[in-house]
Amino acid sequence: MSERWTTAVLDTALPGGWAVARSSQGFLCNAQGVLFERDWLKQQPLDVLAEHGIGHFDGQPVYLLELRSPDTPDDCRWQGLRQFMLEGDFQVYRMLGYAAQIGTWAREHRFCGSCGGAMQQVHGERAMHCARCELRSYPRISPSMIVLVTRGDEVLLARSPRFVPGVYSTLAGFAEPGESAEDCLRREVMEEVQVSVRNIQYIGSQCWPFPHSMMLGFHAEYASGDIVPQLDEIEDAQWFHIDALPALPAGRSIARHLIDLYVARRSGLPEPVLPG
Ligand SMILES: NC(=O)c1ccc[n+]([C@@H]2O[C@H](COP(=O)([O-])OP(=O)(O)OC[C@H]3O[C@@H](n4cnc5c(N)ncnc54)[C@H](O)[C@@H]3O)[C@@H](O)[C@H]2O)c1
Ligand SMILES: [Mg+2]
Ligand SMILES: [Zn+2]
Known part of the structure; x- marks a missing residue:
């Protein structure tokens, strides 16, 4: 199996790297594809709900911007995950499949299922944590x-x-x-x-x-x-x-x-x- 895509928990406080953006309409694409220069993408008027450091593609760090609404920057469009499954680079699809699962899981675990308190991403681990009752939630499979x-x-x-x-x-x-x-x-x-x-x-x-x-x-x-x-x-x-x-x-x-x-x-x- 190719190792072009590997998962990792990256620190979102660090600058640089690539980013993908996801909304209810799918992933943001332009003529170059689905990976954008992260610092440029974060300057666009996007309605960001959360950011996750998700791994490395071709050795470069990759982050996910999970959006509240599908505002479309100039020269960009949205493409659903199924279309990436059907055609194109399978390693890109693997990366986006992971991004989609992490984005959905984190969005659905912003509040603790046990006590209702707000949850926070755990530093260095793919988990959400409730400071009030100590519950940890991990990605759902x-x-x-x-x-x-x-x-x-x-x-x-x-x-x-x-x-x-x-x-x-x-x-x-x-x-x-x-x-x-x-x-x-x-x-x-x-x-x-x-x-x-x-x-x-x-x-x-x-x-x-x-x-x-x-x-x-x-x-x-x-x-x-x-x-x-x-x-x-x-x-x-x-x-x-x-x-x-x-x-x-x-x-x-x-x-x-x-x-x-x-x-x-x-x-x-x-x-x-x-x-x-
Ligand atoms: N990769 C493939 O080739 C392939 C092919 C066929 C199905 N699938 C997937 O397999 C999965 C199961 O297939 P299915 O839809 O026939 O399931 P199924 O026969 O168990 O029936 C679906 C029903 O299961 C319930 N359900 C939904 N999510 C659930 C969950 N997380 N745990 C338990 N029950 C749940 C719902 O009532 C839903 O209507 C689906 O995700 C489907 O997309 C993949
Ligand atoms: Mg079935
Ligand atoms: Zn709690």
Whole structure:
């Protein structure tokens, strides 16, 4: 894996470095991209809610300006995080995914969830602290299982009403307290399509910053049951032959990787690599 982007807790009192700016409209971009000279950006008339020192890109310190409103400096525009996931430099997307998670988490933890007091960023640590009751809050990550259920040359794919028309994907769901990854996977598959699985095989993981999932990806073999889609979540679910697949999710998603990997293995083709 490339190390162009690494996270760090940087001191916002120091000058210099690069900055990205985020609002409800996405990240600020100009013709050069999404990284701005920080000292210049801070002189622009932006409505800054908070600043975070988030890491290094190509060895240079990077800060996040989290904005209250999307005021747009001259020659700039906004681009959503999903668009960075779909195209362009994947390391830039990784940096912005981290920035988005830190910005959202800090914005949602300005007040203590225990006593309601104001919270402050802890110096040198990615944490918010309540001076009144000593509570510390850390960035939130939600473990989620994602699984390709297989039956020989067939794979089980489903579509949610939220998907682009025609697209089918793997099954996924959030872990609940008390579950192992395997428990969650079996429960989600049973809830969403009423199928049971066996031979669960861990494939790999992917950060999914929409808004704070950690996807744990698996292959699992079909064991028993007929597909019965869960009405509110799953619009349709079917077995598809690997030679006759429908439209699939975005190329850099772990959902797509799980499908492409299985097809490659069944077909004796070189295995794809999960972008990371
Ligand atoms: N990277 C990928 O390829 C890929 C593909 C599919 C899904 N995903 C992600 O996987 C995650 C889970 O998938 P899903 O939407 O099918 O989940 P799911 O099947 O568990 O159902 C979603 C429901 O879970 C509840 N929920 C929302 N946030 C939660 C949380 N943090 N913890 C527990 N429950 C929560 C809500 O009621 C929501 O409607 C989502 O973040 C989704 O975007 C990623
Ligand atoms: Mg689901
Ligand atoms: Zn408190």
